[in-house]
Amino acid sequence: MNLALKDIRHSLFRFVLTCFGLGLLMTVVLAMIGIYNGLVADALAIVKAPEAELWVVEAGTQGPFAEASSIPADTRDAVARLPGIAASGAITYQTLETESAGKALRLYVIGYETGRLGGPSHLIAGREIGTSHFEAVADRKTGLVPGDTIRLGRDRFTVVGLTEEAMNSGGDPAIFVTLADAIALQTEIAPAAERVRAARGATPPSANNVAAVIARLEPDADVELVAATIRQWKHLSALSQSDQENLLLASVVDRARRQIGLFLGILLSVSAVVIALIIYTMTMEKLKQIATLKLIGAPDRTILGLIVQQALILGGSGWGIGLTLILLVKDNFPRRVLLEPMNAAVLAGIIVVVCLVASGLGIRAALKVDPATALGG
Incomplete structure (x- = not known):
């Protein structure tokens, strides 16, 4: 018993x-x-999503996640010509709030060059962006589905595909758009503010800057050696993928x-x-x-x-x-x-x-x- x-x-x-x-x-x-x-x-999801090995950012910053970073978009061409670089792409990040189904929706907008690094790593529904403007791929946690439209800034975007596990450290789901659309979102201001800026003679914000340039290396390339070469350019800095992940955990979410x-x-x-x-x-x-x-x-x-x-x-x-x-x-x-x-x-x-x-x-x-x-x- x-x-x-x-x-x-x-x-x-x-x-x-x-x-x-x-x-x-x-x-x-x-x-x-x-x-x-x-x-x-x-x-770490947003850092791992592009499957990059090298992050080129503004000199003196630890961007684009721990700090703001802004570099010319044509930096991508200069990086692509370096020995050991297999692929590269320019990318931007910004957070905005819009409305969907009558509710406020906070989104992490990622702009990338179609056909290059920086886009969604995989799709669970729909297709990739196929036009240069006004199409988007959204994370499934946004609640959007292929065929939905959503207003970003002054324009409406059509959701053509869905991905998953793409969000920033604050838990905001990501939405991917073309680099041209993302830059337009970053630089557009309200008409009244534009008139005030013009009256003051202020310089308009640059419409040709990105947050970072990401790169993937050849199999036999040394990431530290390539990064050291980029750091010799006075206006740029470079971080390896592991450096970027450690930096994010040590500063942003620590x-x-x-x-x-x-x-x-x-x-x-x-x-x-x-x-x-x-x-x-x-x-x-x-x-x-x-x-x-x-x-x-x-x-x-x-x-x-x-x-x-x-x-x-x-x-x-x-x-x-x-x-x-x-x-x-x-x-x-x-x-x-x-x-x-x-x-x-x-x-x-x-x-x-x-x-x-x-x-x-x-x-x-x-x-x-x-x-x-x-x-x-």
């Missing part, structure tokens, strides 16, 4: 309710792990990542304390039954097995409920919740350790019970 299961059946409703409450706590823990992973993945990580640590600590208290309380409620077991000659290992098995069943049930719930609701979060099998496995290991430690507290109390307690009233 398994005493742990028999005791659970004796108070099944309360045990199930306790497991469900613990499961909700595990759901929050897994959600925070997923949000942390999603924050990092979102931040504070948010650390804050979420700290909150996750607090949640794990609270979960450990809650599990320990639940198991300890369950043990203290059974002291009279434990005393009876001792009185009839049950060995200590029987009592130890009773407490440890119940603790592991409680922790395992809570973990299973939490994992099931987060998998069901994670797609409804406004930010991406990214859970990997290793995350669930590590949390399971942590729960097992916590349950064993908490069992130790209960076992210590149980082994101190005087068998004569069972004869009391």
